[in-house]
Amino acid sequence: MKSRRTFLQHLTMSAGILPLALSQTGILQAMPKPYISQVPDGPVLKVALMGLGSYADRVAKAMQDCKRAKITGLISGTPSKLESWGAEYNVPENSRYNYENFDAIKDNPEIDAVYIITPNAQHHGQCLRVAAAGKHVICEKPMSINAKEGREMVEACEKAGVKLLIGYRMHFEANTLNAVRMRKEGELGDIRFFQGLSGFRIGDPNQWRLDKDLAGGGAMMDIGIYAINGARYMVGEEPIWVTAQEVKTDPVKFKEGVDETITFQMGFPSGAIASCLSTYNMNYLDKFFLNGEKGFVEMQPSTGYGPIKAKSHEGDITKPHVTHQTTQMDQMAAIIHDDMEPEIPVDGQEGLKDMKIIDAIMLAVSSGNKVKLDLV
């Protein structure tokens, strides 16, 4: 057992704020809603959620614990959802919109930013409209369905003078940040290898994620992107080439243009190499492994919603869990309102790099060739 002091120090160091109360018997008890995210005081970010599906539901629930972010608007094509969500989250009728009329947020001072949580192929057009309305954009990953669209989104937001952030929740997660810190501080020595196994067996064959027109692709857009993005922040370099191989065992469920399983590799300037898997047809994955000259960090789960588990050459290094989307939205409030610079970028340029890599992976699959990249 750790001593109380050590435990407190650990929490304090890893989280900055103490989510615990000492009972009279001296036993530590968690408070009902532990809040651990380090976020400076400041104005609250007033957020409209666009696309009230299952992930928006997760975000909305997580935001109830936010200190600096609040749901103040709703955008949906389903009137009954606007009503039920409006009631649940106290969003008045004049801050509820549909996809025809949401440009009117322009004149709504109760909305600072829109979090776009719609099917991938819709992000581009919706982002352009939100930017034109003069509101900041938080866009769920993937930011778009290709780099061309992503570039246009970055340009539109720059032109409109609004911020564009991508919903990279792992960039604020304690275990992820600790691994990046260890790498930066040299605890792993020179980085040699990254492995990212990202995937799951997808259920309902009729969902939008398996519809090329809505998803813009398959597993790579949705889950493979975690391995791409993870490789970049874990290795700490931008890849200079990719190779990729596709297999499809179920062409009925995974139709033309919807990738089931792709293995891909990325080379980095230092000579480090990443070996990754993206799949919609396997469980028991969600693993990152960063291997350096002097040590390693392994995370499994590495990007799931639940607690992340981490170990290194020195043993278990798991940090306490905080709901990722709670931390994300508080931090994004500070990025938008205070111009805070996050440890790992979440801006449009960051999202665009991942889209360029996805484009390159798809070209590598179709051509069979190594595809060079210039992301810096």
Added chain:
Amino acid sequence: MKSRRTFLQHLTMSAGILPLALSQTGILQAMPKPYISQVPDGPVLKVALMGLGSYADRVAKAMQDCKRAKITGLISGTPSKLESWGAEYNVPENSRYNYENFDAIKDNPEIDAVYIITPNAQHHGQCLRVAAAGKHVICEKPMSINAKEGREMVEACEKAGVKLLIGYRMHFEANTLNAVRMRKEGELGDIRFFQGLSGFRIGDPNQWRLDKDLAGGGAMMDIGIYAINGARYMVGEEPIWVTAQEVKTDPVKFKEGVDETITFQMGFPSGAIASCLSTYNMNYLDKFFLNGEKGFVEMQPSTGYGPIKAKSHEGDITKPHVTHQTTQMDQMAAIIHDDMEPEIPVDGQEGLKDMKIIDAIMLAVSSGNKVKLDLV
């Protein structure tokens, strides 16, 4: 704590023979030299060891616990080694040879087989000479430095009417066999993915393993071959294509023709895919991961000399450790003398498949293309 009965049953099931004695106090005690390998009674295989380096030393020590294999001859270019080993293992002077005169084993009834444990590039010529002398050949992996040589070795042994076995010790290891059994019995469902991370940071830059003329290559020949071979027995199919990517961070230590780090992928007829790493420049590897529709097996260490650790979707499934080379040599005695068929082949054709894959990987690296394979 498990009950005694359960523990005994477990050992009995996993090993067949009980290496334990019950003390008077009822506490289980391991006997000094536990012997667990299941091997039928039969004549002893009289083995000459060729090449008295560090791995031969490991084999010789392990053979002291063998029931059916015995060191009866020695072949070395170093007279002092012949003397010291001869004394240690009771090999009389007339069964000690050098590389000039070892063809005379032909007339030595005290030698049934020669275990070739010399640098890779020498295996081919030595194998042909042993076969010509009418003795069975056990050849350390890689069997040769390319498929052409391997094929000639298979043909020479067939022509001479002797057996050719490759030193694949993992093919007799309890955890490996258990994983293969689980896959065969459908416990993992359809196999989707295999990952093999094989490598270590090699020390002394002047050793033969880093000399292209003696090693025939670099990490792939020596350690990457475990991932190749492992992919085949774990997936239970023969690959139909390979792709591969090489990086070299230390061209001084790893000279032209000596590969440092290669990632490679193999596709199988079922749609399963293997993603592998071969390296002489990283630690913290030695990991196999076999992922199926219904479950997985992970082994780490997966091919090291020490105890193998295994877990599955159901938890820890590690089997007791027995020195690999002890089991290997006993089993090889049964293969040679009793025509026993091992669960996973170790014959020349098995070795030749791995050499064909190594040739294909090297072609994939140099050409940048996917290379098709026809091994069946």
